[in-house]
Amino acid sequence: MTIPWAFPDKGGKFGAYGGQYVPDTLMANLDELEKAYAAAKRDPAFWKEFHAYNETFAGRPTPLFLAERWSARIGKPEIWLKREDLNHTGSHKLNNCLGQILLARRLKKKRIIAETGAGQHGVATATVCALFGLECVVYMGEEDCRRQALNVYRMKLLGATVVPVHSGTKTLKDACNEAIRDWVTNVDGTHYIIGSVVGPHPYPMMVRDFQSVIGKEVRAQLKPRLPSAIVACVGGGSNAIGIFHDFIREPKVRLYGVEAGGKGLKTPHHAASLSGGRPGVLHGAMSYLLQDVWGQVIPTHSISAGLDYPGVGPEHSLLKDRRRVTYAAVTDDEALAAFHRLSREEGIIPALESAHAVAYAEKLARKMRKRQVLVVNISGRGDKDIGIVQEHGHA
């Protein structure tokens, strides 16, 4: 028995979620993009090129690593780590950027724009623009520029222009607004590389497809076994959809998405849209959203800049409503503890985003049985977070 999963539909909807809630100016571009992607998707040459760059430039497939000390300490399932931290540029973000830049080349776009929160997507975008010699402009909240100064410098080294965004809360959501405003203004020669499975159709579908390489590799690497459970962190949700997608039809594989619980779901200081929000429209799509009673988007908090976003990809909203994926949240403190534990126990310093998945997996593993397989997506490496962790005084 497999679960049928044919989303999005022709209107770009995942059930009631998704869609194209954008200014009229962008409709022509989205239509062009949708058609170009549909053609590329059918074209084996496109995927051949995608996989060639994944192999020789990004270093894929990334390893699936058995965390022996962690598994032994808990004494229940085998815990395997999907090593997206070893992907070029240090996170899963490059998978999507490679796919989209190849598409942008087919569309003959000369200028690329992107938004970034922690800077991982900005760095990945700047990297593929350097690879193909395209102009690159990255929007980044002023507050994030300060928190992630090293990544700002990396983007500049790669030849990108980083534009600090001073409006609103000066973080990721405002960077998205500004990127969309740029796109509305420069529709003709510009392609917008959205960094997650968010935004108007066809982005949530397209980004999912490019990221689904993660789950396909996991399947091949574990063959003939199937994982009992997969855990991934969810901000916008691209690494999670990426590792889940190939397993959604397998009812035996339990899927867990872990959101940023910040200082706790009972406080206003978190970024858990699925656990603490209700459906609304932001950045072109209907999805779960952190908003006040009047529908104003509310400021979020997470120790991890990459999860500090009030919305979430529309496909996750449907997966939540259908109860195909279990969504939970872990706090800043739990993520920090997991960050330290994985560093010392396995010699892998995870991104603070991924540390949320690690923290949840620790709890889940205790409830599992021997010889089951638990896969945790280590979506990025933690070098960028060393300063933040230091500020919190742990060592």
Next chain:
Amino acid sequence: MRKRLIPFVTAGYPSRAGCVDLLKACAAGGADEIELGIPFSDPLADGPVIQATSQKALDGGIHTDGVFRIAEGFKDAPLDFMTYVNPVLSYGAGRFFGRAAKAGLRGVILPDVPPEEAGAVLGASTESGVPIIFLVSPTCTDDRIRMIGRLSKSWIYLVSLKGVTGSRMKADVGAFVKRVRRSTDRPLCVGFGISTPEDAARVAAVADGIVVGSALLRIVERGGRPRDVERFIASLRKAIG
């Protein structure tokens, strides 16, 4: 035929009372109808001026009920609402349009609702009799213009340029208006980038009306008084006839 002059005012900016003074100034200056903006935290179709006025209004505590109360108390000129879809959905589309009808609103403009997504609000709009005013931009295909024309029960809002509110107007607005006219017979009012009486006259020569927002609010941002706004609106009135 008299050309429509449609100024835009952010509800709750510079304060609740101050915004009513601006509405009165617009009416006194010769506005035919006024767009009252319900501020949204993430106004992605707006440029810096309306972003700033929206944020200040929200910081001042304005909310949807408060905007309705302003609209219900203002009788000097007919009003349209302009906002984004999320505050409407959050209020409940039926409740929103129902209250708008009772308050005598002429229409509701939602820049992030293209006709393809209008299903979310169209039923409530039809039932209330308060029409959605759709937007058409220069990148809109003729087929989509015809579809928008069929859905429209009011005037159509022509976005003069590729960009956000408050940008600089381009020279080819005339050709754009003519192209849209070939596909629909609805009245066409042009907004985005009209900031001077000269712009206004040039656009009114081909369109049925003009919308002016950022230029008006910029006067207030720079310390101008309601009488300065009234003078500005009167100068536009004179320019478009």
